[in-house]
Amino acid sequence: MSTTITQDRHREVVDALVGLAPDGVAYVPSASIAPIINGALEAQEKGDLPLVYAVSREEEAVGLVSAYPFADKFGVIIMQDNGFGNALTALTTMAVSYHLPLLIVANTRGGLGEYNSMIHSISEPVPELLRSSNIPVFRVDRRNPAEDWGATVKEAGNHAKMTFRPVVVLMEFYDHKDAKAKA
Amino acid sequence: MKRIEALQAIVDATPDLPVVATCAATSRELASIEDRENNLYLLDAMGLAISVGTGLAQAIKDTNVSRAVVIEGDGSLLMNPGAAITAGYLAPENLVVVLLDNGVYASTASIPTQAVTIDLGRFAESVDLKVLRANNTEELAVALKQTLTEDGPWFIHARTEPGNEPGTKLLLIDPVVHGDRFRRWLTPRLSA
Ligand SMILES: [Mg+2]
Numbered sequence: 001m002s003t004t005i006t007q008d009r010h011r012e013v014v015d016a017l018v019g020l021a022p023d024g025v026a027y028v029p030s031a032s033i034a035p036i037i038n039g040a041l042e043a044q045e046k047g048d049l050p051l052v053y054a055v056s057r058e059e060e061a062v063g064l065v066s067a068y069p070f071a072d073k074f075g076v077i078i079m080q081d082n083g084f085g086n087a088l089t090a091l092t093t094m095a096v097s098y099h100l101p102l103l104i105v106a107n108t109r110g111g112l113g114e115y116n117s118m119i120h121s122i123s124e125p126v127p128e129l130l131r132s133s134n135i136p137v138f139r140v141d142r143r144n145p146a147e148d149w150g151a152t153v154k155e156a157g158n159h160a161k162m163t164f165r166p167v168v169v170l171m172e173f174y175d176h177k178d179a180k181a182k183a
Numbered sequence: 184m185k186r187i188e189a190l191q192a193i194v195d196a197t198p199d200l201p202v203v204a205t206c207a208a209t210s211r212e213l214a215s216i217e218d219r220e221n222n223l224y225l226l227d228a229m230g231l232a233i234s235v236g237t238g239l240a241q242a243i244k245d246t247n248v249s250r251a252v253v254i255e256g257d258g259s260l261l262m263n264p265g266a267a268i269t270a271g272y273l274a275p276e277n278l279v280v281v282l283l284d285n286g287v288y289a290s291t292a293s294i295p296t297q298a299v300t301i302d303l304g305r306f307a308e309s310v311d312l313k314v315l316r317a318n319n320t321e322e323l324a325v326a327l328k329q330t331l332t333e334d335g336p337w338f339i340h341a342r343t344e345p346g347n348e349p350g351t352k353l354l355l356i357d358p359v360v361h362g363d364r365f366r367r368w369l370t371p372r373l374s375a
Contacts, residue, residue, distance in 0.1 A: 023241075023242065024238070024241055024242075051241060053272075053273060054269075054272070055234075055265070055269050056265035056268055056269055057263070057265045059230070059231065059234070059263065060234045060263070060265055060266050060269055061234075062231075062234075063228070063231040063232075063233075063234025063235045063237075063238060063266065064234050064235070064237055064238035064241070064269075065238060066235060066238065067203075067234075067235045067236070067237075067238030067239040067241075067242055068238060068241075068242045069366070070201075070223070070239065070242070070362065070365055070366045070369055070370075071239065071242035071243055071246075071366075071369055071370060071373060072366070072370050072373075073242045075238070089227075089228070090228055090231055090234075093226070093227035093228045094225070094227075094228045094231060094235070097226070097227075097358045097359075098358045098359060098361075098362040099359045099362070100362070
């Protein structure tokens with residue numbers, strides 16, 4: 001069965017997350033990353049991920065997975081970039097201040113292919129908001145082949161552990177070669 | 184009961200358990216009783232204590248550390264009630280949340296909270312936490328004993344008087360050093 005470039009990217013990201021062997025994955029839903037969340041849930045069913053669960057808000061996810069490193073464990077958050085406003089106080093006063101490694105993979109909104117007339121107001125400043133809060137940001141988009149999406153997620157997770165801080169991968173799904181790629 | 188009396192009861196019940204404390208006066212008063220290595224003070228991060236405690240409960244599940252204890256305030260819980268909903272949804276049986284409910288934001292000029300009229304114990308019940316109620320230190324000690332021996336997720340709704348303990352020192356600590364002290368206390372016990 002052939003797959004689209006977007007499906008390949010979803011698969012690469014899920015495989016990279018499984019490869020990082022996190023102790024828990026918290027997610028806040030978004031249509032763009034639903035296939036990644038569903039992939040993580042399938043990996044949990046197969047026993048490849050131990051714990052994949054929904055939270056009601058992004059800062060909760062930060063609180064939950066921030067606790068893992070105190071027990072020498074590591075967590076991942078899957079979310080959408082418009083939730084970084086919700087997450088920022090928890091990220092800075094907890095994860096950044098206590099030097100707690102965690103990985104966030106987030107889809108971007110508000111860019112090419114966006115249909116919503118206001119979401120860019122939060123999504124556009126997110127990289128600057130994060131970088132000015134000492135949270136490193138790595139980005140992948142239509143110019144990156146699927147395997148590079150996976151490699152970036154994997155190495156970003158290692159980078160979080162190596163540098164004892166939260167690390168964010170921003171994923172822009174728009175691709176002119178795939179009509180179904182969501183913003 | 185005063186908050187510091189409630190905190191003393193929690194300290195007495197948790198000599199060998201990790202205790203996550205919400206920010207400001209609660210953490211300061213806890214440290215003033217005894218600055219134990221098993222205390223994790225959230226120096227800011229208001230509203231995050233239940234989330235951190237839930238994550239800790241997940242992280243220590245099936246280890247030799249039997250409980251993750253959280254000390255939360257009414258104002259802080261109200262800032263992020265979703266954390267309690269998620270705790271009820273995830274239902275870690277090794278989680279013990281102690282809500283010290285004085286009906287005010289004691290750390291911020293004792294401005295009344297919504298808990299003046301909203302029953303946060305009833306709220307916790309509605310999100311599937313197992314609720315015990317304590318109006319004095321004796322009831323709190325009994326409730327704590329039950330939560331440390333029977334499976335949760337527990338939520339002890341403890342009513343305390345408004346006000347802060349006078350003369351309590353500020354917690355002038357480096358969060359990295361503090362967090363690492365907690366981690367070095369916790370991790371050897373997980374497999375011990
Ligand atoms: Mg209060």
